[in-house]
Amino acid sequence: MASDPQRVTLAKVAQTAGVSVATVSKVINGRPDVAQQTRDKVLDLLRHYNYGGYRDDLRSHPTVELFFGFERLSIYHTEIIQSVVDAGAREGIAVVVGRRGDHDPTADPAAWARDLAAAGRRAVIAVTANTLSPAIHEALNRVRMPLVLLDPESLPDDSIVSVGATNFSGGHAAAAHLLSLGHRRIAYLGGTEHAWSNQARLHGFRSAVEAVGARMPGELVRHAGTFHAAEGIEHGGHLLAVDPAPTAVFAASDELAAGVIEAARLRGLRVPDDLSIIGFDNTPLAQVTSPPLTTIHGPVHEMGAVALRTALQLAAGEKIDSHHVELATQLVVRESTRPPRD
Structure with a gap:
């Protein structure tokens, strides 16, 4: 494997892949007008040569993006973070937390998706008030980045994978x-x-x-x-x-x-x-x-584990059992309820 990315040029990647420099540039920029087989070959070479941050060690040191579409996180959101991080530790996966206040994918979906791919993310788990826009889904698809919505506040369509509660x-x-x-x-x-x-x-x-x-x-x-x-x-x-x-x-x-x-x-x-x-x-x-x-x-801890496992299955090209999973809720009785006075 090439260890010095500065010696690797787009021309070198293009020559090895048997495509034009323009095609390699299109893949890097997330352009849709590239055949999937060609895109896969170019992305593999970019990782192999460690070009522009496309690391070759994604399989041995995989990371997953846990993205929050909120600028202000709640106590419940910290529980989600804990659940996904714990699941990642069991699977040997690093979890990186991002939020809308730090990165706004709506501003430039293609750039956001490219940055995630360049940073070595294998998948995105998103917690957001609204279903992410089609432009964001398209941008993630272009860089072969699977998406799982965790406890979505809006009901996603059948093409989106989600994990929630009853x-x-x-x-x-x-x-x-x-x-x-x-x-x-x-x-x-x-x-x-x-x-x-x-x-x-x-x-x-x-x-x-x-x-x-x-x-x-x-x-x-x-x-x-x-x-x-x-x-x-x-x-x-x-x-x-x-x-x-x-x-x-x-x-x-x-x-x-x-x-x-x-x-x-x-x-x-x-x-x-x-x-x-x-x-x-x-x-x-x-x-x-x-x-x-x-x-x-x-069941937030179970939801985090299922969301991470599902994201990794999608990243590996494996078939999943269901696009929408709902885990059971349960009543917990403590001291704040009792019969009314009357």
């Missing part, structure tokens, strides 16, 4: 728990209103409430716009100001639930004596709130 079932379980305690006036505090995961949790929750003949009037349903605690305080306060007030609140994340607990405290309400609260995700935050939070366990 959000509808989780919302249904949250409502069933509160209903079993005797609550009937229950509020829902969601995150991003039109996000698929948020809507699935709401619809699952609503289906359980309406199945027992209870109602969910519009004033008891709010969407905070994000899943962060600060919005939980603000929007939780609005829900608690409704007359008559709800006896229980289901928040679509543990951070939102923690915000509602604080909103209740500011109004002199005690949890769970005056108000029951249930969250979603079962992050470490749920164990340190006061009182400890009843929540829906999201």
